Amino acid sequence: MTISLHLFEAYLKCPSKCWLRATAEQATGNIYAEWVQAENESYRAAGTKRLLSETPQGEYAISPSAASLRAGKWRLALDVPARTQTLESCLHAVETVPSEVRGKSARFIPIRFVFTNKLGKDERLALAFEALALSETLGRKVSLGKIIHGDDSATLKVKLSALASEVRKRIEKIASLLSNPSPPDLVLNRHCAECDFQTRCRQKAMEQDDLSLLSGMTEKERKKLHSKGIFTVTQLSYTFRPRRCPKRLRDKQDKYHHSLKALAIREKKIHIVGSPELKIEGTPVYLDVEGLPDRDFYYLIGLRIGNGESAVQHTLWADSVDDEKRIWSEFLDVLSTVENPVLVHYGSYETTFLKRMSERYGGMPEGSVPVKAMASTINLLSAIFAQIYFPTHSNGLKDVAGWLGFNWSDGLLSGLKTISCRERWASSGNPSEKQRLICYNALDCEALSLVTRTILGLNQPETSSEAASGQKVVDANSLRRERLYGFKRNTFFFPELDSINKAAYWDYQRERVYLKSNRHLRHALRRTCRTVKRIRPNKRVQCPRPPRCPHCESPAIEKHTKHNKIVHDLKFTAGGIKRWIVQYEFHRYKCLNCGKTFFPQEREWSRDKFGSTISAYTVYQNIELRLPAVTVDKSLIKLFGLQLPNGSTGRFKTKAAEIYTETYEALLAKLRSGSLIHADETKISVGRNDGFVWVFANMEEVVFVYTETRKAEMVQTFLKDFKGVLVSDFFAAYDGIDCPQQKCLIHLMRDLNDALYERPYDEDLKRVVGGFANLVRPMVDTVDRFGLKTRFLKKHLSSVVRFYKGLSRMSPASEIAVKCKERFEKNRNKLFTFLKYDGVPWNNNNAEHAVKAFAMLRHVIKGVTSSKGLRDYLVLLSICESCKYMGVDFLDFLRSGEKDLHAFAQSRRGRMYTGPLR
16 A cells, blocks of 8 residues: 555554545544644645745746656756655655766755644654655655745754654554554544544544543553553543552652542542642632744733622733733733732643743732732642542543533634634634634633632532532542452441450450459550650750850840750760760850840750761661661660650651762762763662662762663763763663773673573574683683783783674574674674773672662662652662772761761771772
């Protein structure tokens, strides 16, 4: 089948649209799509006319043949047909540029007209498709194209060689799609709003109850649900399981649950999560703005002030771009007349509008009413997201307000179709089109007011009663939690059975039954109930009297009131550790001259209740000894009798991470400026999400970095300025780093060994692996004898050359042997880099050793942490492991108060510093 540009453009938007066009399916029509097509045709005609006026008579051709165009006699060709066995297109224009080199053929530059001011990737791919069709038709390479677009007829030059491979991949997918007699899976996407098959596809999706009806669901999430056998919204609704939110995560916004959205649709009731908070302390001003995104031009501002029958609607209209500043000034004037205005809008479009207009035209003075209102706007969509689930397939204003009973008088108009309506008014001046837009904007403001009142009503006390009585609002936390296994509270049919069951609880029996017959248990319960005695301080410090008043510098001061500060800490002795409590006694003084009271400014204590040594000790136990924070808290209370509140170790860890952030950044800088880095990565669960921890190390420094994804951009950004040697495994992300690299030969050796065990009789594979083993073994012997020194290792470079020459002459028959050969050839410049540089190892054990340290800490964390908490762990673990690599004690460094780890290691060099671990 021949693939035309019409089909290619459709596939870029949606595979279903491409298939429907290929099968000549009757389109249901779309006002916006028809307008876009008309605008493109009009813009193309105007652009063609302009090019013709700029080209001398006789130097252009219209619809020339391929042979005529190949001869290069024309400077400009219009409506150029390009057809091959598989591709078909009609190019808007082709420019011929004669070659400056004698004997070399002319260059052909395809030209495409697009009426929009902003271009996306699809327009570039369409041009690349036309260029490919032209190239195959003429048998000439086409590497450059032009897109003429926008009101100013701007020309964008596009390098087509970078897009050619992607276009070919899309063409292959289209061919595969059209060769299949059955249509592709129907998936609704963002393009549906501007597609001429919108009505047809949405109707079928509703009949199938397809998951793509849920507008916020990504393709990855749909595929994951499909793998579990979930294909419809109704099926998804039965998978929602309410979960209790831990106390430490109650202030964090919950993730969005598509299953709860599906449940709300199935039950046709609003479902809420947590306590949605929406407070409007002032006069609500509902804002809705209409504009032309392609031009960044805002032509209509709608303001609805107040609620109910007393609400006032303001409409600010701009005929042209020149009027935009005027309606902005009118908007500010209207806000200035409102007492304590609170701007309420729906979505981020109005947020961008306020920001751009303030930057474009300036605003009111600081502290004025409009400035205060714009600084604290309320985005209603943010208040709804992940907290309020309306029984609608999307959270769009039309869907939500429509479900609440609001009706738009012009049901055909939508946010996207207002663009075509505005352009029709601009070309014809028809007042009915303008009135249609003003009415639509006012209705949007009114709908926004309705949704706001509904959300405010959800915060009222009667919400819980409505949920209990089965009305339209349901609290998701009140839903029954079904668990097939595990501990749970049983519900008994008879009250007598419930009372019998309560009498069997462990605590009840131990505290009410067993103690009546066991005197040892009675004594044990009494001991656990004893209160902690007041601890006497080990040292009292009298703070000196200040010489003068800090306010007026008068020496005439007197004691006013007496105070004391008790600091709990630990003290290290030659034989162990003991509790150490210091009581600082001081006075508040009064100045006889100015009458003001004050504390001494010079203090020996901080505001904390606990000293620095106890903080260092808890961090040492938590980070280096890998003890859980709860266990550290219990041991301090048990061994030292300290009255620690719950979570003290976590707070000590957070504070220490803040203190040593400077040390962490210094380690990062030292790594980047060094001559060697070992890199590796591992997975970590943070809350309900998966992330990755990267480790970067050399012989002295170790740094751990957390990212939410494993994308190559992170490591490439981190090491973009690194010019030393990078030692890593074969993860493809490292290949994009511009520096010498050494791949870990241990990883390669293990992969080869596994392949041999899977195919023990593959002689070709044995020859490849055997040659590698015989090559590397003498290198390892040299390293064991002389270390990682180039003057001893460079003699093996000739062996590497011989190995690859023998490898190139081999023609293995088995697939696995061919892959091994290709792997060696692909990484030829990265397998034996250690032969050319001093101090570069041939394996990545340095990084893997650091990963083991994090793996042990990960076992302690067990995913019960936040992103910030994990980063605090990684800051301290980086310093802990760097201390080990430098041969100094982590606890000693924490107790020293030093921030510079290298300076601390240098100071200990004479006593205990033994140099970096090798």
